[in-house]
Amino acid sequence: MVLEDESGRLHIAGLPLHRHYVTGCILAALGTEEADGTFRIVATHTAGLPRQPLRWERDEITLSRQKQIAPQRERAGKLAIVSGLNLGAEDGNELWLDLLVEYLTGEASTQDESSKITRLVIAGGSLARGSPILPRDEFEAQKLSAEDENADEPTWYEPEPMACLDEFLCDILPTLPITMLPGARDPTNVALPQQPIHPTLLPNTKFYAEPLRESKESLNGFDAVTNPWVGDIDGYRVLGTGGQTVTDLLKYIKHGKSVDAMENMLQWRCVAPTAPDTLWCYPFQDKDPLMLTECPHIYFAGCQKKFDKKIIEGPAGQKVLLVSVPKFRLSCEIVLVDMESWDVEVVKLGAGKAGKEKRAKVRAEEGKELA
Amino acid sequence: MAAEEYKDYLAARVLAEHKPVTYRLLSRALHTNVQTARRMLFEFHKRQNAKKPNSVHATYLVTGTPRRAEQTIDTDMRSPPFMSSMSEPEAPKDSDLDHTSESDSEGTIVPSGVRETEIILVREEELEETRAQFEGELSVHIYSLEPGPLEDLGVLSACNHEIGANRADEDPLERWKLYGSIRNQHIKRRTGKWTGPVVTSTSKSASTPAVTSFAKLGAKEKGASAPASRGGASEDSTSGRSTPQLSAAPSTLKRTDSKSGKNKDRTAGDIFKSFAKAKAKPQEADKSKGSTPAPVADEPMQGMSEDEGDADDEPEIKIDEEKNAAAQKARQERAERLRKMMEDDDEEMPDAPAADSQPEASPAAAGDTPEPTEGEATVTAANGRRRGRRRVMKKKKVKDEDGYLVTKEEVVWESFSEDEPAPKKAKAAPAKPASSVKGKTGGKKGQGSIASFFKKA
Known part of the structure; x- marks a missing residue:
């Protein structure tokens, strides 16, 4: 185990760092140098949470630059977060997706509830296999099968899942603005x-997308983001990842x-410590x-x-809400975050027995895939 | 409305074709509100089964808070076994704050005072059973009708797919009015192709009337949906709170983003500004050209007359006539000069460095043609007299030792003054020689008003 900065590397001994840190963490270490050149650590410290901006800060700044008075802001609604829609997966069961659309557009049943939602965030994983580069497990599987058949299977492109996603978004957009993050398998x-x-x-x-603006405030229509x-x-600063x-x-x-990992990331001030x-x-x-x-x-993954x-x-009064969002395809859960009170709710779409059996099957498949 | 139509439709589809019908499909097919469609389904279900038991089967959508003690549903829906130890959060909320940086804290129970809502699709037979699993507010809506119990609820999704097929022609932004879905007031949809700022401006103008009409319709919708709300169609909703439409009408209005209106204005302003700028540019170009005392004869002294404003306030119409004729001529000239310049540039450019190396070539041989070209002038106008210095590009043509013709460009400041308060004729006169010796000067001068060059074309 080594410490590294721009000047070089230092072998370390002492506290077992791996219990608290993963590779890529930023930390301060207190210790002494040993005779053999290693560094014996006595204590470590992280950078801690950085400064937290005030709500509406960015907005206020631009307004004051333009010498305008802040408008009377309405009560914020709820933020709906889903992820892992996994369109184009084998099971092809789009019923939950339909229910999701119906719920969000308020057609399903509870319009008084769903009308409070003011934005949908899709936190990655929209497509099951949209990535230009296959994930490692699939790649290896394909390589194996290619060896078996002794033929190069040409990579093909399936347009259906993307069209399906397009339709899904178009169904919701007249009702809700959407912020979409790409995920691990998105194109x-x-x-x-x-x-x-x-x-x-x-x-x-794309016709719902608004022209890009300088400000970082989320756009009203379709907002595809990094x-x-x-x-x-x-007005809140929101950090989101597709979960990788x-x-x-x-x-x-x-x-x-997940939430502990996310908390640590904030403490380390690094969104992707394991990145390179x-x-x-x-x-x-x-x-x-x-x-x-x-x-x-708000930090969601x-x-x-x-x-x-x-x-x-x-320590400086920062308050962060961490939310880990499950894959919709597996859990059929929508996470709702009340932007005023920070209350978090879960809406679970489900089915009676018939649906449950089906779901169990899907999950078993996914479990196999993970294993 | 369409009282008999829906019965025919349902009878044809469910009884004759043996296909399922969801409330959405029905509402799309008959162009009615989804609430109305649900009521139709319910009535059809009741009537048919009264006539002939079990001829029609229904699927319900149950919404409510699941009973916390009831773990069966939850554990079932949780993912892999190692997570099951923390299936349902029940611990006190306080430990939210007790955060340690131990990332390997062994699967403690997750605290979360999280409200949970479940929306479950159940078959008719399971309805009572499912309802027992819920507590508190509960609403039951009919979701679909089908000839018999559904084995696979996925069939309904195929049913919903049919909606997609026949809605291509309608405007998605108008859908909420018809079907009673929630509407986002700030949504805009561009129509046509995305080709650039011109299109955005047109789409903007197209969307503004739409927005205003939305605003008007907002009020109308309230009235329109009020009758529909009575037929809330929530069949035996135990909570009695499911009259969604009434609350929906105001709550759709809630869907606002305080800044969007402003943003709209801002973007619009930007577009217009950019247009305005584009328009202003040629004017500026003209002006700068006009201020040089050797302009082409067209659009004479826009800048000048502004500067002086006295003595040459002639009737405008006269100027215009003059201008038109002059402009046309000038344009032709300029076009000619541009063409010449193109040709000349090709020849002269390679020579230019050579000229630098031999600045003292014999001037007489080639017959010097010093020409004032473009320049920025500092002009002071006092008592109607103009005096100033201007920077002039002079071209010198010399024959060097090897006998090549070399053209040099030199920047020269020359002072000028005019006794008269710059009448037009006086200004036009110096232009004459400049334009008569076409070809060399044209390039530089023509550039300022290249926009007007294209205007002709």
């Missing part, structure tokens, strides 16, 4: 930070929970955009195993 670049899904891939949805994404929703960072970090830890190591990442030369310089108010939430508080 964009693979290395972090991922670029927004290109509008031409969504031929109907994968680790920082933006403002209802958290999932990758959890590979280093036994029995880790086990997670693909673009090699930035001068600055690291995966570094946290400002503490978000998509495509996690299960729903969880946590509120952490920092």
Whole structure:
């Protein structure tokens, strides 16, 4: 185990760091140098939560620059977060998706509830296999099968899932603005930070996109954003990821929970500590955009195993809501975050016995895939 | 409305074709509100089964809060076994705050005071059973009708797919009015192709009337949906709270983003600004050209007359006539010059460096043609007299030792003054020689008003 900075590396001894840190963490270590050149650590400390901006800060600044008075702001509604829609998966059961659309558009039943939702965030994983580069397990499987058949299977492109996603988004957009983050298997670049899904891939949805603006406030129509994404929703600074960072970090830890991993990321001020190591990442030369310089108010990670939430508080009064969002395809859960009270709700779509059996089957398949 | 129509439709589809019908499909097919469609389904179900028991089967959508003690549903829906130890969060909320940086804290129970809502699709037979699993507010809506119990609820999704097929022609932004879904006021949909700022401006103008009409319809919708709300169609909703429409009408209005209105204005302003700028540019170009005392004869002294404003306030119409004729001529000239310049440039450019190396070539041989070209002038106008210095590009043509013709460009400041308060004729006169020796000067001068060059074409 080594410590590294821009000047060099230092072998360390003493405290077992691996119990608290994963590779790529930023930390301060107190210790002494031993005779053999190793560094014996007595204590470590993390950077802690960075400064947290006030609500509406960015807005106020631009307003005051333009010498305008802040408008009377309405009560913010709820933020709906889903992830892992996994369109194009084998089971082909779109009923839950239909129910999701019906719920969000208020056609299903509870219009008084769903009318409070003011934005839908899709936190990655929209497509089951949209990535230009196959994930490693699939790639190996394909390689094996290719060896078996002794023939190169040409990579083919299935347009249906994308068209399906397009339709899904178009159904919801007249009702809700959508912010969409790409995920691990979405058709964009693979290395972090991922670029927004290109509008031409969504031929109907793109008409809802608003022209880009300078401000980081979320757009009203369809807003395709980058994968680790920082933006403002209802004045709050929101940090969101498609979940790769958290999932990758959890590979280093036994029995880790997503929210704990997320909390640690904030403490380390690094969104993707494992990034160049086990997670693909673009090699930035001068600055690291995966570094946290400002503490978000809400931090969500998509495509996690299960729903969880946590509120952490920092020494300088920072308060962060951490939300891990499960895969919709598995759990059929929608996470609702009340942007005023920070109450978190879960809406679960389900079915009677018939649906449950089906779901169990899907999950078993997914479990196999994971194993 | 369409009282008999729906019965025919349902009878044809469910009884004759043996296909399932969801409330959405029905509402799309008959162009009615989803609430009305649900009521139709319910009535049809009741009537048919009264006539002939079990001829029609229904599927319900149950919404409510699941009973916490009832773990069967939850554990069933949780993912892999190692997570099951933390299936349902029940611990006190306080430990939210007790955060340690131990990332390997062994699967403690997750605290979360999280409200949970379940929306479950159940078959008729399971309805009572399912309802027992819920507590508190509960609403039951009919979801679909089908000839017999559904084995696979996925069939309903195929049914919903049919909606997609026949809605291509309608405007998605108008859908909420008809079917009673929630509407986002700030949504805009561009129509047509995305080709650039011109299109965005047109789409903007197209969308503004739409927005205003929405605003008007907002009020109308309230009235329209009120009758529908009575037929809330929530069949035996135990909570009695499911009259969604009434609350929906105001609550749709809630869907706002405080800034969007402003943003709209801002973007619009930007577009217009950019247009305005584009328009302003040629004017500026003209002006700068006009201020040089050797302009082409067209659009004479826009800048000048502004500067002086006295003595040459002639009737405008006269100027215009003059202008038109002059402009046309000038344009032709300019076109000619541009063409010449193109040709000349090709020849002269390679020579230019050579000229630098031999600045003292014999001037007489080639017959010097010093020509004032473009320049920025500092002009002071006092007592109607103009005096100033201007920077002039002079071209010198010399024959160097090897006998090549070399053209040099030199920047020269020359002072000028005019006794008269710059009448038009006086200004036009110096232009004459400049334009008569076409070809060399044209390039530089023509550039300022290249926009007007294209205007002709």
